[in-house]
Amino acid sequence: MSIRIGIMGYGNLGRGVECAIKHNPDMELVAVFTRRDPETLKILTETAGVYRAQDAEKMKDKIDVLILCGGSATDLPVQTPKYAQWFNVVDSFDTHARIPEHFDDVDRAAAESGHVGIISVGWDPGMFSLNRMYANAILTNGKDYTFWGKGVSQGHSDAIRRIEGVKDGKQYTIPVEAALEAVRRGEDPELTTRQKHTRECFVVAEEGADLARIEQEIKTMPNYFDEYDTTVHFISEEELKRDYSGIPHGGFVIRTGSTGWNDENRHVIEYSLKLDSNPEFTSSVIVAYARAAWRMSQEGQTGCKTVFDVPPAYLSALDGAELRRHLL
Amino acid sequence: MSIRIGIMGYGNLGRGVECAIKHNPDMELVAVFTRRDPETLKILTETAGVYRAQDAEKMKDKIDVLILCGGSATDLPVQTPKYAQWFNVVDSFDTHARIPEHFDDVDRAAAESGHVGIISVGWDPGMFSLNRMYANAILTNGKDYTFWGKGVSQGHSDAIRRIEGVKDGKQYTIPVEAALEAVRRGEDPELTTRQKHTRECFVVAEEGADLARIEQEIKTMPNYFDEYDTTVHFISEEELKRDYSGIPHGGFVIRTGSTGWNDENRHVIEYSLKLDSNPEFTSSVIVAYARAAWRMSQEGQTGCKTVFDVPPAYLSALDGAELRRHLL
Numbered sequence: 227m228s229i230r231i232g233i234m235g236y237g238n239l240g241r242g243v244e245c246a247i248k249h250n251p252d253m254e255l256v257a258v259f260t261r262r263d264p265e266t267l268k269i270l271t272e273t274a275g276v277y278r279a280q281d282a283e284k285m286k287d288k289i290d291v292l293i294l295c296g297g298s299a300t301d302l303p304v305q306t307p308k309y310a311q312w313f314n315v316v317d318s319f320d321t322h323a324r325i326p327e328h329f330d331d332v333d334r335a336a337a338e339s340g341h342v343g344i345i346s347v348g349w350d351p352g353m354f355s356l357n358r359m360y361a362n363a364i365l366t367n368g369k370d371y372t373f374w375g376k377g378v379s380q381g382h383s384d385a386i387r388r389i390e391g392v393k394d395g396k397q398y399t400i401p402v403e404a405a406l407e408a409v410r411r412g413e414d415p416e417l418t419t420r421q422k423h424t425r426e427c428f429v430v431a432e433e434g435a436d437l438a439r440i441e442q443e444i445k446t447m448p449n450y451f452d453e454y455d456t457t458v459h460f461i462s463e464e465e466l467k468r469d470y471s472g473i474p475h476g477g478f479v480i481r482t483g484s485t486g487w488n489d490e491n492r493h494v495i496e497y498s499l500k501l502d503s504n505p506e507f508t509s510s511v512i513v514a515y516a517r518a519a520w521r522m523s524q525e526g527q528t529g530c531k532t533v534f535d536v537p538p539a540y541l542s543a544l545d546g547a548e549l550r551r552h553l554l
Numbered sequence: 555m556s557i558r559i560g561i562m563g564y565g566n567l568g569r570g571v572e573c574a575i576k577h578n579p580d581m582e583l584v585a586v587f588t589r590r591d592p593e594t595l596k597i598l599t600e601t602a603g604v605y606r607a608q609d610a611e612k613m614k615d616k617i618d619v620l621i622l623c624g625g626s627a628t629d630l631p632v633q634t635p636k637y638a639q640w641f642n643v644v645d646s647f648d649t650h651a652r653i654p655e656h657f658d659d660v661d662r663a664a665a666e667s668g669h670v671g672i673i674s675v676g677w678d679p680g681m682f683s684l685n686r687m688y689a690n691a692i693l694t695n696g697k698d699y700t701f702w703g704k705g706v707s708q709g710h711s712d713a714i715r716r717i718e719g720v721k722d723g724k725q726y727t728i729p730v731e732a733a734l735e736a737v738r739r740g741e742d743p744e745l746t747t748r749q750k751h752t753r754e755c756f757v758v759a760e761e762g763a764d765l766a767r768i769e770q771e772i773k774t775m776p777n778y779f780d781e782y783d784t785t786v787h788f789i790s791e792e793e794l795k796r797d798y799s800g801i802p803h804g805g806f807v808i809r810t811g812s813t814g815w816n817d818e819n820r821h822v823i824e825y826s827l828k829l830d831s832n833p834e835f836t837s838s839v840i841v842a843y844a845r846a847a848w849r850m851s852q853e854g855q856t857g858c859k860t861v862f863d864v865p866p867a868y869l870s871a872l873d874g875a876e877l878r879r880h881l882l
Contacts, residue, residue: 346882357825359881363871364842366871367577487576487598493831494829497825500822507821511692532878534867536865537865539862541687542690
């Protein structure tokens with residue numbers, strides 16, 4: 227019998243989850259819940275229904291795991307604990323600083339209702355976190371580096387679009403190759419924000435807008451751009467659509483460290499991702515963890531978990547013997 | 555209270571484990587067991603004792619985890635099940651084809667005695683296996699590649715040394731850069747053995763030996779060299795000592811795959827290691843898994859486990875809250 231999945235929220239991430247379920251024959255999409263009018267929502271899976279978000283509770287016996295595809299700012303802090311009352315849940319909560327608080331909220335709700343909630347699943351937090359953790363446990367004397375990109379930052383793209391005179395825009399975060407190379411060579415560099423990443427913006431301006439002012443506003447924007455070397459390109463709406471419509475991303479997690487009685491030997495552990503579609507890759511990770519949530523729940527486990535708590539084998543559709551035979 | 559560790563076998567790996575324990579303040583080396591005369595064995599840890607292998611059983615209440623540092627060919631198939639009678643054990647059994655059988659043997663012994671045995675720990679099998687498994691669970695439609703090197707292959711170095719007229723020798727396995735690049739570009743190449751790795755040999759010949767014959771014997775040796783492009787360099791004993799005394803290794807695990815309703819988006823997941831000392835890195839992984847073995851045993855778990863079964867958090871000396879705060 228397949229694992230029955232529900233999706234809460236049908237944006238890029240929700241659609242990515244739908245696609246990932248298609249790639250996992252032991253899973254089945256049962257329902258998509260939306261705050262929009264269900265009549266107006268077209269989904270890809272013919273066998274799944276579209277329902278109002280507020281009707282989710284009624285389907286609690288028809289869904290094994292509910293995947294929450296809302297945003298971290300306002301949706302997930304409310305939704306994940308709320309739906310953990312009725313469902314095993316998985317989310318991709320990615321506000322690193324607020325993870326401890328979110329964990330506690332979900333843990334309380336899931337423990338009380340007897341469900342499993344896995345939070346902060348994706349690639350960062352998620353696969354990058356796992357690689358940081360494994361590498362730290364192995365090389366206890368070492369140094370961590372995370373680089374992001376080349377890829378589109380949604381938050382920075384939104385920030386550009388809020389500037390007066392900007393019709394549309396996209397921001398690419400780019401790791402500085404020389405910094406990456408210094409880390410790989412084991413030089414343990416101390417890197418400033420500016421030395422690690424550059425930012426490149428592609429901006430469609432309104433007709434007659436003051437381009438110099440827009441460029442200046444972007445480059446000096448606190449938190450988002452002022453600490454970076456930023457390049458601004460003004461392009462046409464057609465160019466933006468044609469050349470920059472994807473949502474690629476990726477990055478690098480590197481730990482360098484030493485072993486030996488006198489720390490005489492050096493090692494470099496590197497994990498990297500190069501993704502054509504950030505939301506589809508994130509969704510693919512989430513769906514594997516939905517399988518794990520279901521299995522842990524079947525075993526009688528309850529409460530909040532993160533990627534650190536989940537035995538790797540629980541993510542795979544293969545059984546233990548197959549995994550040992552083919553992948554160990 | 556620290557976790558009390560015993561080491562069975564004091565070669566490169568055993569010494570590496572000793573060094574790794576020094577890097578983990580929650581662990582303590584209690585005993586080294588050897589088949590040699592204990593009087594002749596000098597270890598680095600002043601507070602640990604050296605004992606005969608056959609006396610290990612007597613120390614079963616003084617050791618929390620026994621780390622087996624013998625070879626996979628003849629030692630571990632016997633030792634790991636045997637010592638699982640009395641101890642929680644960790645080994646680095648690396649004969650991939652015989653893992654299922656070894657797993658069953660250890661599982662039987664450990665389940666019966668109520669201990670935990672974690673087998674095939676290191677980097678391949680070990681961290682490479684984990685990365686293959688995670689990547690397969692995420693990108694269900696994709697292709698796996700593993701490259702080894704640049705590094706010293708012990709088996710191939712031994713094979714060279716068995717040739718008549720060879721006094722000493724070392725073999726380096728080198729991944730073919732062009733093949734790696736084709737994989738990274740997502741070209742999904744079908745690669746022959748020859749296209750993935752080359753082999754480079756540094757050989758010290760006996761005085762007056764027939765170099766042409768030695769070179770020919772190496773290059774045509776079945777299984778070891780005949781399917782590879784092999785280079786043979788004859789050097790002096792001094793050069794071998796001076797320039798090739800280390801045991802570096804490393805490699806790359808790459809999975810490329812696609813997501814999307816029609817598999818329209820491509821992704822590359824890459825994990826790589828660059829190690830100055832193969833045995834010390836392997837040992838560092840093993841020691842982290844010894845911590846996990848102890849914790850799983852404390853929880854009442856029994857039987858044989860692999861890296862696929864161990865929740866990542868169990869490897870770390872940090873607790874769950876710290877991990878979530880600092881590494882998630």
